[in-house]
Amino acid sequence: MHTEDADDWLGIPTPLETSKQHILLLENEIAELNQQLRAARENIFKLVxxxxxxxxxxxxxxxxxxxxxxxxxxxxxxVRDLELLGRAKDRANEDLRKQIQPPARAR
Structure with missing residues (x-):
């Protein structure tokens, strides 16, 4: 009995079937990666x-x-200008009060 005959009988895939399966897996993985890449590019565009x-x-x-x-x-x-003006007016008012206030009498 050849090993190839035993492989068929045991249900073991042939090298060609294994390669085809591997190719399908890789194609699916590439498709998924391309989808992820598109999504990442869209996200980058939005972030920019x-x-x-x-x-x-x-x-x-x-x-x-x-x-x-x-x-x-x-x-x-x-405010500084108004404060200065206010102080100047306060001094002028104080001077005027002093001028109109009668002098204190000595007792």
């Missing part, structure tokens, strides 16, 4: 778009922050 949008949003926010910073600096200067 999200990053670009985030950068645009950041740039807009930085622009608004710069505007608000300038506005805050102007307001701080106005």
């Amino acid at each position: 778009n999200m990053q670009a949008q985030t950068e645009r949003d950041r740039d807009e926010a930085l622009g608004r922050l710069r505007e608000r910073s300038g506005e805050a600096a102007r307001l701080r200067q106005q």
Whole structure:
């Protein structure tokens, strides 16, 4: 009895059948990998778009922050100016009070 005859009788696949099965497995694996690759590329594309949008949003926010910073600096200067003006008016009022207040009498 040849081994090939025994293989048929035992249900062992021939080398050709084994190769065909291996080819099918590889084709299925390649198809799955291609599908995963497409999905990964789509995800990368989405991530790149999200990053670009985030950068645009950041740039807009930085622009608004710069505007608000300038506005805050102007307001701080106005507050300092008003405080100085208030102190000057307080001194002028105090001087006027001293001028119109009668001198204290000695007893």
